[in-house]
Amino acid sequence: MNLLINIISTLTNLFAYGDTNGDYNMLRRVGNPVAMNPSHELLNKNKKTVKSYQKVTIFNRKKRCNL
DSSP states (O other), X not given: OHHHHHHHHHHHHOEXXXXXXXXXXXXXXXXXXXXXXOOHHHHHXXXXXXXXXOOOEEXXXXXXXXX
16 A cells, blocks of 8 residues: 555656657656647547646647746
């Protein structure tokens, strides 16, 4: 049980960086997800399923925005 608590605690402190739809599962599991120049598929999937308590920071070329 302590191992599971440590893993969950670690995930909430991690940063993950992704750019394609294949990175979605990784991004949704960490506490600090960042999408770098994300594909349209990743943006659309994130907009449809992102939970209100979890925000993905998105860097898109010269723009920076939060969803």
